[in-house]
Amino acid sequence: MNLWKKIRKTGRVAEPAPPRPEGEPPEPRLAGSVQIRHVDAGSCNGCELEIASVFGPVHDAERYGARLVASPRHADALLVTGPVTRNMESALRRTYEAVPEPKVVIALGDCARNCGVFADAYGVAGAVGDVVPVDVEVPGCPPRPEDITKALRGLTGR
């Protein structure tokens, strides 16, 4: 009963939805529903915190039809964070191959786009774009949850 009172008192915590972003989704066959597999290719976990926030109650990206899934076979989009380290290079490539067509790749954060502060480090194989083709980039270190939500809405078109 205490939990019930808490639910009544808290009410809705989701922010009101901002206007839909401009532009056509890059893959119209995924309209309205995009399942996302998150791949940490060597991230510092800063981006992961923001992803957790995006799918939390406040930003609630699920209302736009985006959902995190447990298997690349179920996924339509790969959400890759961090510079691609040598150990994760083949893992990332094989994950990409496991995703059924049509598929898109999102490079999340400055590290994923151009290695960020880890550029030229000895353990880094390159940016995400050097390993798999990237369709959407989200800049920031880490990107703001609003920006991530906006990028996901660009994919679902909702």
Place this chain on the structure above:
Amino acid sequence: MIGAAAQVVLIGVGSPFLVGLMRQVRARLEGRAGAGIAQPMRDLRKLLRKEPIAPHGTGWPFRAAPLVLAATALVVAAVGPFATTDSPLDPAADLFAVTALLALGTVALALGGLDTGTAFGGMGASREMTVMALVEPTILLAAFALSIRVGSTNLGQIAASVAEDPLSVISPVSLLAAVALIIVTMAETGRIPVDNPSTHLELTMIHEAMVLEYAGPDLALIEWASAMRLTVLLGLFAGLFTPWGITLALPLALAVFAVKVAVLGALLAAAEVFMAKLRLFRVPELLAGSFLLALLAVAASFFLERA
């Protein structure tokens, strides 16, 4: 005949919306906005457009499992006492046949999970079999307890007899059987506290672990079949304990059935918000408890309702 066809169409089309409704209820109680009740339908439409993939080394069990799962769910949807009790497949409306059909679908999916040869597929299959070994006898016993009063194991006749005499539901037998059926419905459909349908952690999965390798149209078939099994089990519960409206004209009976299942689904989703998932090793205790309740229901019906 028309009644059975209408049931299949209603359950086939309506079950994704039931899943959407349950997700929406959960989202609202968690303070979220929610994706809307049509989201599972959008997911299915999208999955059907995707490329089918069969992993290397998989054989016919992997390919046949989604078809068997969906086919058994459709047959149960056709024969169950949901909106009409006169099924053209009357012998198959037997409680043993319906339980066996549900078990056949589960076993097919477990074989499909094993066929992938991955660690998680086998783990999910073994867990699902553990749960099923305790769930199926409970469904049988709980429905059997209700059948003693009627003197027939035909589900249609049980529902019809309760519809004739609605007050007969108020008995210790029905109460015990209802609690047992609620627990096994949650276990069989892979919901909290037994399994978490939205988990991303492979180590805690039961149902999801078996379907990790399915993609595209196969996955759509499995998700659709799972939604139908949930609808069918809730509908069975509604048909056995609250069969009001089953004697009405068909369109009205279908509407009453849809409302009953939607209310049951919303209640189940709301109850889930208040519960945590059980540790896997505690699950057999819960299911054994529900089996005991079903056994007590049979014993009580023997003492109280011997005709």
